[in-house]
Amino acid sequence: MSIRDERYEKGMDILRQIRGEQGIDQVQRFQNIHPAFEEMMMSFGYGEIWSRTELDHKQRALITLSSLVTQGIPEALRFHVHTAIHVGVTPKEILELVLHCAAYAGFPKSVAAFPVILEVFEEIGVDVEW
Template sequence: MVSEETLNATVKRMEKFSPDMARLIVEFPYGSLYARPGLDLKQRSLLTIAAMLASGAATQLDFHIKGALNVGLAPDEIVEAVMHCVSYAGFPKTLDAMFVVMKVFEEQGITYGEG
């Protein structure tokens, strides 16, 4: 799950525009979906990244990549999940997602693929 600080910033920004949407972005995914049994948080994070990538929601992807790191996914797991999507979502969406991964890793001080 994303850090409480990141979630709070997103919710506060949305509250100024639409309090109902701010409530829904917390209540539905985190109160209903993430609380369900059957998948752990790492699995849910990987599915979320894949769904965001496939739907072309790159502007929301950084939020969920940070969340995936927060629940303990390793950088290589995130990169592999994104790469796995190339044959299902196509190169343009996958490359857009990989650039978001690269940006988040850079912001977090995570080195990957240097060698």
């Protein structure tokens, strides 16, 4: 097995851990669009980055959510809210993260993130009480 194949398989294992089979299905849909892109996401994004041990999966999920909120990328945010919940981030932690981002990235980006996050919470049956 080549190093490239090993990184890809490692990426598949990591994605399966942090998101389950649903995550695998969503990422692999890119095979039909652009196979090299899907391979790069799996090998680098998950096989190289998410597999590092200096941060745990919960920490990486929080960092990823912060980045996506501050960039204003709703579709990726949706995917990674599911991931965050899967690795143990609580709904209250996610909402607090969005509030925190408002101070550094601006209220419009946080305001835009809330409907996406609340929609995911509704999909998975999460009620948040303050």
